[in-house]
Amino acid sequence: MSDGAAGGRTLKVVGQRPVRPDGADKVTGRAxxxxxxxxxxxLTGRIKRSPHAHAKIVKIDTRAAAAxxxxxxxxxxxxxxxxxxxxxxxxxxxxxxxxxAINCMAREKALYAGHAVAAVAATSPEIADxxxxxxxxxxxxxxxxxxxxxxxxxxxxxxxxxxxxKGVTPKPDKPSNIAQKIVMGRGDVPGAMAAADVVIEGRYExxxxxxxxxxxxxxxxxxxxxxxxxxxxxxxxxxxxxxxxAKILGMPLSDLKVxxxxxxxxxxxxxxxxxxxxALALSKQCGRPVKMVMSRDEVFHAxxxxxxxxxxxxLGATSEGRITACDLTLKYQAGAFAGSPVxxxxxxxxxxxxxENIALTGxxxxxxxxxxxxYRAPGAPIAAFAVESAVDDLARKLNMDPLxxxxxxxxxxxxKAVYGATFRSVAFxxxxxxVKNHPHYTxxxxxxxxxxxxxxxxxxxxxxxxxxxxxxxxxxxTVVSSNPDIGGSRAAMAMMAAETLGLPIERVRATVADTTxxxxxxxxxxxxxxxxxxxxxxxxxxKVVADLKRRAAQMWECEVDKVEWRDATAFCLDPSKDVKPLxxxxxxxxxxxxxxxxxxxxxxxxxxxxxxxxVHICDVEVDPETGRTTVTRYTAAxxxxxxxxxxxxxxxxxxxxxxxxxWALNEEYVYGPDGVLENPSFLDYRMPVASxxxxxDTILIEAAPNPRHPFGAKGVGEAPIVPPLAAVANAVRQxxxxxxxxxxxxxxxxxxxxxxx
Amino acid sequence: xxxVLVTTTVNGESVEFLGGTRQSLLDALRDELRLTGxxxxxxxxxxxxxxxxxxxxxxxxxxxxxxxxxxxRIETIEGMAVDGHMHPLQRQFLEHAALQCGFCTPGLLxxxxxxxxxxxxxxxxxxxxGLAGNLCRCTGYDKVIRAVIDAAAELRQAPDTKKAGAAx
Numbered sequence: 001m002s003d004g005a006a007g008g009r010t011l012k013v014v015g016q017r018p019v020r021p022d023g024a025d026k027v028t029g030r031a032x033x034x035x036x037x038x039x040x041x042x043l044t045g046r047i048k049r050s051p052h053a054h055a056k057i058v059k060i061d062t063r064a065a066a067a068x069x070x071x072x073x074x075x076x077x078x079x080x081x082x083x084x085x086x087x088x089x090x091x092x093x094x095x096x097x098x099x100x101a102i103n104c105m106a107r108e109k110a111l112y113a114g115h116a117v118a119a120v121a122a123t124s125p126e127i128a129d130x131x132x133x134x135x136x137x138x139x140x141x142x143x144x145x146x147x148x149x150x151x152x153x154x155x156x157x158x159x160x161x162x163x164x165x166k167g168v169t170p171k172p173d174k175p176s177n178i179a180q181k182i183v184m185g186r187g188d189v190p191g192a193m194a195a196a197d198v199v200i201e202g203r204y205e206x207x208x209x210x211x212x213x214x215x216x217x218x219x220x221x222x223x224x225x226x227x228x229x230x231x232x233x234x235x236x237x238x239x240x241x242x243x244x245x246a247k248i249l250g251m252p253l254s255d256l257k258v259x260x261x262x263x264x265x266x267x268x269x270x271x272x273x274x275x276x277x278x279a280l281a282l283s284k285q286c287g288r289p290v291k292m293v294m295s296r297d298e299v300f301h302a303x304x305x306x307x308x309x310x311x312x313x314x315l316g317a318t319s320e321g322r323i324t325a326c327d328l329t330l331k332y333q334a335g336a337f338a339g340s341p342v343x344x345x346x347x348x349x350x351x352x353x354x355x356e357n358i359a360l361t362g363x364x365x366x367x368x369x370x371x372x373x374x375y376r377a378p379g380a381p382i383a384a385f386a387v388e389s390a391v392d393d394l395a396r397k398l399n400m401d402p403l404x405x406x407x408x409x410x411x412x413x414x415x416k417a418v419y420g421a422t423f424r425s426v427a428f429x430x431x432x433x434x435v436k437n438h439p440h441y442t443x444x445x446x447x448x449x450x451x452x453x454x455x456x457x458x459x460x461x462x463x464x465x466x467x468x469x470x471x472x473x474x475x476x477x478t479v480v481s482s483n484p485d486i487g488g489s490r491a492a493m494a495m496m497a498a499e500t501l502g503l504p505i506e507r508v509r510a511t512v513a514d515t516t517x518x519x520x521x522x523x524x525x526x527x528x529x530x531x532x533x534x535x536x537x538x539x540x541x542x543k544v545v546a547d548l549k550r551r552a553a554q555m556w557e558c559e560v561d562k563v564e565w566r567d568a569t570a571f572c573l574d575p576s577k578d579v580k581p582l583x584x585x586x587x588x589x590x591x592x593x594x595x596x597x598x599x600x601x602x603x604x605x606x607x608x609x610x611x612x613x614x615v616h617i618c619d620v621e622v623d624p625e626t627g628r629t630t631v632t633r634y635t636a637a638x639x640x641x642x643x644x645x646x647x648x649x650x651x652x653x654x655x656x657x658x659x660x661x662x663w664a665l666n667e668e669y670v671y672g673p674d675g676v677l678e679n680p681s682f683l684d685y686r687m688p689v690a691s692x693x694x695x696x697d698t699i700l701i702e703a704a705p706n707p708r709h710p711f712g713a714k715g716v717g718e719a720p721i722v723p724p725l726a727a728v729a730n731a732v733r734q735x736x737x738x739x740x741x742x743x744x745x746x747x748x749x750x751x752x753x754x755x756x757x
Numbered sequence: 758x759x760x761v762l763v764t765t766t767v768n769g770e771s772v773e774f775l776g777g778t779r780q781s782l783l784d785a786l787r788d789e790l791r792l793t794g795x796x797x798x799x800x801x802x803x804x805x806x807x808x809x810x811x812x813x814x815x816x817x818x819x820x821x822x823x824x825x826x827x828x829x830r831i832e833t834i835e836g837m838a839v840d841g842h843m844h845p846l847q848r849q850f851l852e853h854a855a856l857q858c859g860f861c862t863p864g865l866l867x868x869x870x871x872x873x874x875x876x877x878x879x880x881x882x883x884x885x886x887g888l889a890g891n892l893c894r895c896t897g898y899d900k901v902i903r904a905v906i907d908a909a910a911e912l913r914q915a916p917d918t919k920k921a922g923a924a925x
Contacts, residue, residue: 026859027847029794029834036793214798264860296799487857647854658897682803690898691889
């Protein structure tokens with residue numbers, strides 16, 4: 001891979017693998033996560049949840065709970081008064097405020113088993129648990145609907161009487177569970193299908209899966225007597241938590257300070273609020289701090305998984321393998337409120353390929369499941385399961401190599417995606433090439449083994465970010481940003497600042513600030529932090545360098561353009577001056593005499609994130625007696641632009657692949673006939689453990705640095721979860737000689753397929 | 758909830774606390790002793806984020822009652838570094854970037870230490886099974902396994918550093 005040059009510069013820090021700034025705290029148990037805060041007088045908050053999938057809340061009697069000694073506050077839906085609400089744009093899609101509020105605390109109806117209906121705060125966890133038990137809720141149980149196509153049926157139980165399908169003209173006269181219909185495309189699909197030499201069809205299904213972050217949602221809320229409040233919480237965006245919490249409770253944003261804790265994984269699932277408005281409402285009622293921590297059971301029941309889906313695909317191609325047409329219908333579960341990622345899925349589904357005729361139809365469908373939340377490349381892995389399986393079938397039918405058919409059709413610079421973008425500086429073909437040349441691709445396979453490849457695309461986003469750089473009096477630097485560090489972003493921020501300032505990485509410290517200590521930033525999501533916040537930090541460091549040069553010029557009494565900045569030292573290029581170079585420490589030490597503190601803060605709205613393309617190879621071995629599938633070898637390649645800290649980029653590829661393998665093989669939300677989730681634990685919701693996986697080899701493609709980023713970075717976190725579903729499924733297809741169209745490929749399902757012959 | 762006086766040894770120090778008869782050791786460590794390095798990811802012994810070593814045995818502290826700690830010798834993540842010096846496992850986790858969010862890391866480190874205390878030269882497969890009780894959702898385990906392999910090699914070269922971690 002290339003190394004060392006961004007725009008002709010020699011890089012000293014970017015591209016290296018230093019220890020992350022927050023590392024020592026995280027290996028010694030000192031790092032403070034969401035549940036690790038204690039305040040004097042703190043109460044424990046607990047939530048009462050609906051046992052029913054769909055029920056009218058007739059009455060909530062809190063008298064017995066309120067009479068229990070030690071109970072200090074009780075809230076129900078009646079305490080959350082909100083009008084029509086509004087949409088909150090947080091970069092990666094908009095959130096309907098009213099839906100978020102009702103999801104935090106039900107009003108007239110409980111819309112899924114686990115929906116919050118009341119909450120208490122008490123002086124001990126035991127008393128809080130007892131108080132929850134004493135709250136009496138009278139329900140009128142309503143018919144429920146769980147599966148997406150059942151929810152779309154005309155006679156399905158309705159969740160929302162005021163939901164009329166958007167995107168259909170004329171506006172429907174009857175409400176339905178279809179929140180939105182999306183249509184996009186181009187060209188003449190029926191004509192191209194009719195003219196195609198080969199047509200491949202398939203109907204695919206995926207199950208709802210959870211992000212599976214190991215840290216449950218947690219917060220501490222403390223309301224002051226003057227109306228001002230503080231929330232400590234683990235989230236992917238302290239500013240988003242502030243906005244949602246304050247607006248749900250009708251507070252001015254300036255009355256709420258949100259302090260970010262370390263975050264124990266999110267993967268998109270912590271881009272909303274569940275507990276924070278409830279904890280703060282309880283705290284306001286009793287004037288004491290309230291801590292709330294979800295149990296794992298609550299995380300599964302009531303926080304957002306991502307959609308399960310049903311998909312129908314039809315591909316048309318020439319006998320040479322050129323794909324001429326694709327017709328794809330995506331039906332996505334949204335959970336109990338509108339907002340599945342089906343729109344993004346439509347946009348991303350075919351972005352890997354240059355296809356002339358495209359017809360995409362998407363349905364956003366509510367049912368009595370928890371409201372979905374973002375999950376890493378939201379929507380794209382699901383759609384890619386259908387598309388990449390179909391492309392695999394096409395290659396098989398034409399007796400073509402599966403990588404060759406993808407190269408033949410692959411997106412390259414100048415290709416226009418169906419969602420409007422024209423690709424620039426993409427290295428998808430180089431990524432395919434690298435995979436083909438990797439020894440994994442030609443390694444021999446044993447009996448009952450199969451190999452699959454699949455590709456993935458994610459847009460990546462930029463958006464609003466703020467970064468600040470302060471030069472300390474001794475010439476070191478402090479980098480302040482406002483994005484929770486979910487996977488090593490402090491290291492990337494510190495490295496980009498160090499590179500720009502010319503400092504060794506050890507002299508730069510990076511911190512994540514609360515909502516009162518730095519300008520606004522969008523959330524940590526969409527793989528935007530290294531790109532957008534990194535851009536803000538780099539620009540702030542550049543401003544600081546300009547200021548340092550100005551100060552050196554002032555001290556030397558020379559022109560500023562006669563000052564060169566190199567290795568954190570100012571060199572005087574004016575031959576008439578007989579002066580020694582000034583180090584950053586020397587300039588910083590005399591800052592008071594040259595204009596005061598040396599600092600810069602940059603806020604920006606970053607554009608041009610640069611999409612990510614991923615190509616994965618998966619080998620599996622299927623046990624013909626049990627149907628158990630074991631991944632025996634895995635390689636993940638990706639167009640990363642430039643890796644700022646290659647170890648953490650590799651980590652994103654490996655982690656995304658592992659999550660995708662779990663999605664493909666084992667993970668699923670299982671519902672009983674009563675509409676209640678049957679596997680809300682890590683025992684029964686089976687995520688990959690160390691003994692389930694092989695080493696995951698990575699290939700970082702740096703052939704096309706992102707021209708919009710100072711060091712060429714593209715977002716890397718999302719794309720790696722897109723290919724694995726199909727890569728695993730294609731490998732199983734080869735191993736057992738038969739395609740299975742539904743995930744997960746759990747042992748019973750695979751065994752059934754084998755036995756059917 | 759009734760409480761009982763529990764006298765135990767945590768990271769080499771004798772401590773006393775009032776443990777609830779229904780309180781888990783994890784909750785006692787976190788809420789009574791304020792040792793919040795051990796994490797709760799599930800409370801049912803499935804994720805391993807609360808892993809501690811009790812009398813040399815790896816346990817999920819969420820599955821053990823606080824009063825059961827009476828007279829035991831407990832090692833938690835807070836005692837792994839000695840006198841400000843990190844254990845080779847801790848250093849190798851950092852060198853290998855074997856953590857992303859870091860939430861499962863204390864439990865993984867304790868499980869890895871328990872493994873290496875018993876088996877100083879484990880194969881990759883033995884490490885994978887030794888850590889199979891610890892869920893990590895960020896890393897895909899690759900760098901975790903490599904860090905443990907390298908820490909084991911380091912400990913075999915200089916076994917004193919291993920004793921330093923256990924002596925506390």
